[in-house]
Amino acid sequence: MMKRLLAWIIVLVAPAAALAQAPDPALDRAAALIADAAQWEVREKQIPSIAVAIIGPEGVRWSGAWGKADAAGKVPASADTVYRAGSVSKLFTDVAVMKLVEQGKLKLDVPVRTYLPTFQPKNPFGGEITLRQLMTHRSGLVRESPRGNYFDITPKDQADSVLSINETTLVAAPGSITKYSNAGIAVVGEVIARVTGMPFEKALHALVLDPLGMTSSGLTAAPFAGRIAHSEMAAFDGPRVAAPPIELGMPAAGSLYTTTGDLGRFAQALLNKGEIPSGRMLKAASLDEMWRRQYPASGARIFGLGFVVADMDGKRVVGHGGAIYGHSTQLLVMPEAGLGVVAFTTVDASNPITNKLADYALRTVLALKTGTEAPSYAKGELVTGAEAKRLSGWFTNGKQSVSTRIYAGHLVIDAPELVGDVRRTPTGFMVEDAQTRFDKLAIADDASWIEVGGVRYARDEMPEPPLPNAELAALIGDYGWAHNVLRIYERDGRPFVWIEWTEHTELTRTAADHYAFPTDRGLYPFETLTFERDAAGAVTAANLGGIRFPRRDFGAEVEAKVRAGVQANFAGLRAAALAATPPSEPPSAKPSDLYAITKADPTIRLDIRYAGTNNFMGIPVYESARAFLQRPAAEALSRVNQALRKRGYGLLIHDAYRPWYVTKMFWDASPVSSRMFVADPSQGSRHNRGAAVDLTMFELATGKPMETTGRYDEFSTRSYSNFVGGTDHQRWLREVLRSAIEAEGFDVYPEEWWHFDYGNWRDYPIGNKTFEELEGRKRR
Template sequence: MKRLLAWVIVVTAPAAALAQAPDPVLDRAAVLIADAAQWEIREKQIPSIAVAIVGPDGVRWAGAWGKADAEGKVPASADTVYRAGSVSKLFTDVAVMKLVEQGKLDLDTPVRTYLPTFQPKNPFGGEITLRQLMTHRSGLVRESPRGNYFDVAPKDQADTVQSLNETALVAAPGSITKYSNAGIAVVGEVVARVTGMSFEKALHSLVLDPLGMTSSGLTAAPFAGRVAYSEMAAFDGPRVAAPPIELGMPAAGSLYTTSGDLGRFAQALLNKGAIPNGRMLNAASLDEMWRRQYPDPGTRIFGLGFVVADMDGKRVVGHGGAIYGHSTQLLVMPDAGLGVIAFTTVDASNAITNKLADYALRTVLALKAGTEPPAFAKGALVTGAEAKRLSGWFSNGKRSVSTRIYNGRLVIDAPELVGDIRRTATGYIVEDAQTRFEALALADDASWIEVGGVRYARGEMPEPPLPNAELASLVGDYGWAHNVLRIYERDGRPFVWIEWTEHTELTRTAADRYAFPLDRSLYPFEALTFERDTAGNVTAADLGGIRFPRRDFGAEVEANIRAGVQANFAGLRAAALAATPPQEPPTAKPSDLYAITAADPTIRLDVRYAGTNNFMGVPIYESARAYLQRPAAEALARVHQAVRKRGYGLLIYDAYRPWYVTKMFWDASPVSSRMFVADPSKGSRHNRGAAVDLTLFDLKTGQPVETTGRYDEFSTRSYSNFVGGTDHQRWLREVLRSAIEAEGFDVYAEEWWHFDYGDWRDYPIGSKTFEELEGRSRR
């Protein structure tokens, strides 16, 4: 990738002071940090990254790498605007402290003094104060019923706060630390009420404008064309463009800013509140904000807004942020006179911003001290023979861990941990765009794996029992395309996937009510309650007043495709038949397509494209036949005999596919779903007769088995590493995969039913119909 180093000095001093002497420390640090950021972009497919180093005199250095737009035509730069997420909370809290200095607010006065209509149900007694809200000790739920993180059409922050009256506190005010975006929305409304302005105007007046943050604000509109392109990501899903959702709680997470602008804020912090034209805050106010407000231990200790920690014996204050495609880290070392800012553009990629910010701080500190800087940790993906050797199923009592190959690399699927496994100089870690977990160990002979200090022994996954009726009825997807909530079974227990990255075990507390764990997760002390219709079918999940409707995303996409196809099927087919397959050099092997049922007559066919039970909704083939290159067909026959010993048979959905059909599929599919169809300009594995779509059927009943998703489903349930469904469904998926891969096939990453024969590239693209093949297939 082209190297993009942007050197920036923020003008915060008289012109005579700008002629700074060369700084060899920053020069060397810049090279090292740039190398680290570019490695992250390459290894984890991050659209762009920006990092800045700040001192008392301003931004000393800033680098930006990658693309700022979806097409890759605009390089990221110092002018690129990023969404800061929860770093916004620091600005809200600074505004509060400004009003405290002016005598307009008191941190320990009941909040209802300023917001009389704020009346959430409080079964514990006691009053909520600003100090409790700013330190996440209010006892409020994480998200409000309206204007929450999932809400695509919020009214305004006042309505967000008003909706909290429909909720009940989950803990007594001041008793526990429980992170709450809703609580900071309340703080923002106090600022608005006391100043008599909208919160946005108040924030500009009190904080942004005095700091000269002219490229910062709470909405995207003023920065059209400057906001960095960003992506949503999931372990078992595609990368998609992040939705431009504006929050109904701007005080908690809506700041748009640049590295230079955020650097001005960090500079003011390093100068104990002093700014060129006065003071952002008094030094005593910042000291109070950086004081640990409550003594209880934890991974995050809060001052007033700021997270307070130590790094190598030095005090560090700051905050991280994550919001729809953007992640941020702001760290300040007040006593060392140093700050760092890091932005990334993949959702919840805080593992990267944290890693880069820590590395940048330690690197500059080491170089200033004249010592060797730390090495940036660069783990290598586990592939090839090593990945095959280390893949397997491991158990410890009633809990299990799976390591499997996905898209050619080794990944882990543990109870509350998923991600890529990487090899380092000292062992293995889990690290990808959204996860960094170092407490991982694997035996050289793959006889065991340790996750978080717990050892799991290698074994053969036994057939799991079916889940109980209640849990089985809850399993599925809820919510919206921009934010899915998934209920699934793991090791016989209920689990939830929420906010794209968190996999958490739930505890059943009553019928259709499941609590989040108290000691971890995004939603401790909260629970999901499920709604049912009069027929007993589950229709929604409720989280603190937020209603997640039950969804079948695959069926919704399929319905849209079918509507388009049926409106113009003749034209779609005519265009495909008139098109020409891509030209390519001669292949290593000639085509020798052979009927699968000729290889083994007991293999069953259910050729979906010969009927209407397919995603297009119309017959594509004129007859129900299935062909493969002869070696692949013969290998498939051996797979069939192997699974018969386990009580199953093979059911074939599709195999060789004429090229014109691939073109029809491509033209009919929405761009967002084209990972499930092949690009006709390149031809497909099916066109070469070396790919098969299939499932298992039960020899006793004759019925197809039920696995994690339907055949040809346009949803993440189709992915071969989908973390969802039931234990039994995933077990069946793995039974099929292990049996067919033992005979030289490889699963297609995004489709659990699709397997490619090992040498598929050696065969030519075919365009003959089944009827044209029929004569030679009967030999």
């Protein structure tokens, strides 16, 4: 290795390096194009880091890393950075099985209970489960084990996870359908442990990792402390947060930690038909069997033994993807072309990016090596400004609906099972962000219709939806844990579930409190959600294959913590805030002209939460219940109110101008994880400038405030202006309010459905006078 020359070094966001037998201009050009594509993804989709490697039979031919590997954004990602490979781990488990098959210790087609007699899930269909079926996801098992599953933060060990599978019932006859199962691969891992007489991790090292020289790989985080890439959880309607360092209770299915170099060694062995420097990882015939399509096509993916088998431009491709708590991976090998690629990203479920980069890398290297033109990398542009406004709307086909709206300045789509950023491409539109890539989107030039997956929806005015039936209404809400939420909501009158951060799926009611997932798509086909109720009939939990998701009110839980801290130190918070000085800034474009909202329109009602205890702090912050805005904003708000009164609603104001010292109190009292809901006092807030208002609507007939997706000042994703949850009627009310107030020059604050900013709020100065001082009275 010391005699090999550095063919070239590309310096980008982070250094990228290549080792090759000799200079290769085609590979140099491909590397530059791949690097440009990866950098675009990092910038455009705010990915902490991305790493890509190109592999040939001689090893890693080129690798690059971009972005930062640490949470502080100071350490560049590099070849030494460790990533979590997720379900790519399954290939190593399956290779270990084939190694034991070669040694005569395992057979693929005998009942797995031959090796694991304690494995006895309920099987109403008959027939025995084999290793071949487990490795090809044809066992009929549920996706996750009741214990040690993807959601479990306190697993015992893999043996306990597998034992818990006995509490489940098969959803299909063994061998009959393809149904992806992490639990099934956990069983495979325990078979390996039982046959070798070693703990699974030790067996995997002995059989696969150590012979390959994968010294920067393993199944637990501890050996790689300080080297694991910072990664983030994300959701269409939620904040980015650091991914939790959860260790799985089924390491055989998804616990591999590795680097581009180490995973490249594995790909190199595959390209060499199992040959490695120390002998053989596997016999060529074993790999041929692993790459053979084992069963007739059933579903989107076709499996060999572990490997997904596919076709790219007429050439065979084998590999696997992975996703686990903030990390996404793609490994592809094109055996006949002698090429492989590894791609890592660090946003949860960002497989659309790893898949896109890996495909592009293979196609680019192949094209340039054959002297043909390299493909272009798709770089759709976010839809913003006047075009975004023109394309916003509600569309229906009479049964289902699609909404397009502006969120954080760009157009997004909310369709039945599709959410994400809308991007313009040279040929039209697509949906693409860190977690979604969908190109079957078309929008009419005059925005009169939209097509999603070939289904056309016509522009219309959203009618007031009916309330959901009593059973569904009781189920709607959040379940689970902060690290993984399950949400039940209503869409177009139907029950939907949001699960594992990215999947929005329609459910079918099969009996009271029993709802089935679709059988033809999604993460949990053929499985059922059931709901638990207490003696009073209140829903307390959702159950998925033995996994219990407790009912939660995340906003109330955060609020309780904040209130406890505030009440213990209120005097100190207030004193510190009053003693502090607002940030200095250049003279404002416009002078402050704060005006009482009720003077602009006496029919507007006030419910100033910070003058009482019904707020997230739990204490009175203001000395009186008043509301002021810059005069043009107050007058505009009067026009909004008059327009809404024609529809039977009036405006109810919770807060408007806010003295700067109060903003500092809010900031100091709020948990760091919830500060997207409060303003940074070092910058001053829109409220401090008198150009922001917090409000809702009330019914004129009853005086009752509207009930929408979340409570005012709630510290949860229910507060987001694009929250996909709640009932149809709640979201309709939210949009009625938004459309009315935006028609008069206000814009919704993305993370708070109740918060609206007027015009160019930056034109006004930061204010720190109390309401009493504004009226010529002294502060008490």
